[in-house]
Amino acid sequence: MAVNPYISSKRYETFSYLPAFTPEQVRNQIAYAISQGWNPAVEYAHPDDQADHYWHMWGLPMFGEDSVDVVLSEIEACHRAFPSYVVRFVAYDNYTQSQGLAFVVHRG
Numbered sequence: 001m002a003v004n005p006y007i008s009s010k011r012y013e014t015f016s017y018l019p020a021f022t023p024e025q026v027r028n029q030i031a032y033a034i035s036q037g038w039n040p041a042v043e044y045a046h047p048d049d050q051a052d053h054y055w056h057m058w059g060l061p062m063f064g065e066d067s068v069d070v071v072l073s074e075i076e077a078c079h080r081a082f083p084s085y086v087v088r089f090v091a092y093d094n095y096t097q098s099q100g101l102a103f104v105v106h107r108g
Contacts, residue, residue: 030068033091038100040071041090047108079106
């Protein structure tokens, strides 16, 4: 019986039980979050600390940002600055005052 590599890895965020998103799927998820009026943000954490500590925020949330390309460029800038860290996209919902969506983009 073959072992699924996704079952043996740690699970974090909304889509962590699925295979890693393709760049187009990441773009579509960010576009969806923006279309809902949610505020995008980028966070990062060391792979050993991602379950035990708060994640570090890359800058401030991008309040009112409506460009997927701007968000993607911030995700890539964070990944370039911390290539061995886990980087995730978070979308904050002003209405419910909570996260509307969060998923890991780079697993470190």
